[in-house]
Amino acid sequence: MENTSPKRASWSGQLAFVLAAAASAIGLGNLWRFPYLAAQYGGGTFILVYVILVVTLGFTLMTTEIAIGRMTQQSQLTAYSKLHKGFGPLGLLATVIPVVIVPYYCVIGGWVLKYFWTYLAMVFDPSADPIADAGGFFGGFIGAPFAPFGYGLLFIFVCALVIALGVKHGIEKSNLVLMPLLFVMAIGIAAYVVCLPGSGDGIKYYLVPNMDALRGADGAFSPAQLAKTILGAMGQMFYSLSLAMGIMITYGSYMRKTDSIEKSVRRIEVFDTLIAIVAGMMIIPVVYMFAVKTGTPVHEAMNAGPGLMFVTLPKVFADFGRAGAFVGAVFFLLVAFAALTSAISLYEACVASVCDLLGMKRRNATFFMFFVIAFLSVFSALGFGVWGKLTPFGMDFLTFFDFVTNAVLMPIVAIVTCVFVGWVIKPKAIEEEILKGEKRFVARGLYNVMVKYVAPVLIGAVLISEICRNLGIGNWKI
Numbered sequence: 001m002e003n004t005s006p007k008r009a010s011w012s013g014q015l016a017f018v019l020a021a022a023a024s025a026i027g028l029g030n031l032w033r034f035p036y037l038a039a040q041y042g043g044g045t046f047i048l049v050y051v052i053l054v055v056t057l058g059f060t061l062m063t064t065e066i067a068i069g070r071m072t073q074q075s076q077l078t079a080y081s082k083l084h085k086g087f088g089p090l091g092l093l094a095t096v097i098p099v100v101i102v103p104y105y106c107v108i109g110g111w112v113l114k115y116f117w118t119y120l121a122m123v124f125d126p127s128a129d130p131i132a133d134a135g136g137f138f139g140g141f142i143g144a145p146f147a148p149f150g151y152g153l154l155f156i157f158v159c160a161l162v163i164a165l166g167v168k169h170g171i172e173k174s175n176l177v178l179m180p181l182l183f184v185m186a187i188g189i190a191a192y193v194v195c196l197p198g199s200g201d202g203i204k205y206y207l208v209p210n211m212d213a214l215r216g217a218d219g220a221f222s223p224a225q226l227a228k229t230i231l232g233a234m235g236q237m238f239y240s241l242s243l244a245m246g247i248m249i250t251y252g253s254y255m256r257k258t259d260s261i262e263k264s265v266r267r268i269e270v271f272d273t274l275i276a277i278v279a280g281m282m283i284i285p286v287v288y289m290f291a292v293k294t295g296t297p298v299h300e301a302m303n304a305g306p307g308l309m310f311v312t313l314p315k316v317f318a319d320f321g322r323a324g325a326f327v328g329a330v331f332f333l334l335v336a337f338a339a340l341t342s343a344i345s346l347y348e349a350c351v352a353s354v355c356d357l358l359g360m361k362r363r364n365a366t367f368f369m370f371f372v373i374a375f376l377s378v379f380s381a382l383g384f385g386v387w388g389k390l391t392p393f394g395m396d397f398l399t400f401f402d403f404v405t406n407a408v409l410m411p412i413v414a415i416v417t418c419v420f421v422g423w424v425i426k427p428k429a430i431e432e433e434i435l436k437g438e439k440r441f442v443a444r445g446l447y448n449v450m451v452k453y454v455a456p457v458l459i460g461a462v463l464i465s466e467i468c469r470n471l472g473i474g475n476w477k478i
């Protein structure tokens, strides 16, 4: 069992680190948000913009966080103050984010478990299909008085077990099993979809750049539409790469000094983006085909988040006939694995912070955080049922927590982190850390310009646009 002191836990090698960071990055964001955004923003056009942002802005932020973690050997709560006393509050802010996200993320994980069980039961009794009913099953489940909390609690409990076992024996080992399975299932379902007769049009709709997404109402090229595409891609990138919430700092603090940060970041980017693109291949063509078949406008069928995964896809699976229950079970198992490894990373960022601040043992900190997370999850779990009338800023609790973290806190933490590195401790400090595991910092020039100038400005734009979009200010479609 590892303990954070006197000797800090560490990954067993570079591959273990890459796998852990990729496991954190690959989650619900890849599976239900990326495909939807790609469909709405012109398919290949969006994918291209997204990839450019990942290898520039995403690279900068991830490198920064991992280097800060490894340099300080601390989780986010105490890492900033170790580098500069005045930046302690930034660590606190960065810690609030996973504490707020992990409870609602686990509630959604609970929904996924429920769907997995239900599909599994259908595999054995194909005559019963309670799910494909235009949202009644979903609404009934998330509105129930206890079930959403119960399933969420089970999900939190599994995360706690893995974390209590430690960095090497818990997190690393579980990733070693779950991630290859996840890849195999994703590729398997995508291959099944590609082989379905008539999937060609849907694949084209997804992958071929569609410039119409960049035109305004008058049919001419619209810079505003382009800006929206870039901002949408940027918001997605933050969430998908698990940036600005302390995780990469915590995971970086377990990295060996001899391993290469730059190469690791490049590999994490590739894994995360690949799975996002494959997720689109699993989802978009079948939803497209289904929309055409049922006469639903394609844009309407490609709805965001929960609706797409828990209402539309079950209808599509039902349309597969006998194979539907099996495809559904495999799909939701895959989603459960992706959500689990991401939730583990969020939970770990909380546990590591408690250990570093209070010198607590890992097992005790895990136990303590279990109660905090379980308590907070009650709000999101009951927000669609018993507590449905409580709507902060007009949102249900889950949406509200998502808004506060994604739209407000994360951009703020990212901007201040860039200013901190670019102008206070200086990019040189990051470079020195990188050069401990590497002869050369290949993207040094890009990194310096991004962290000092470009990143704070771009993220500032994300902050403003996300707030406007969520509060319905201006014309933000997505």
Ligand code: PFF
Pocket: 024, 025, 026, 027, 028, 029, 030, 098, 101, 239, 240, 241, 242, 243, 245, 247, 342, 343, 345, 346
């Ligand atoms: N990156 C994960 C996803 O794409 O679903 C979500 C996530 C995991 C967000 C871990 C934040 C985090 F700390």
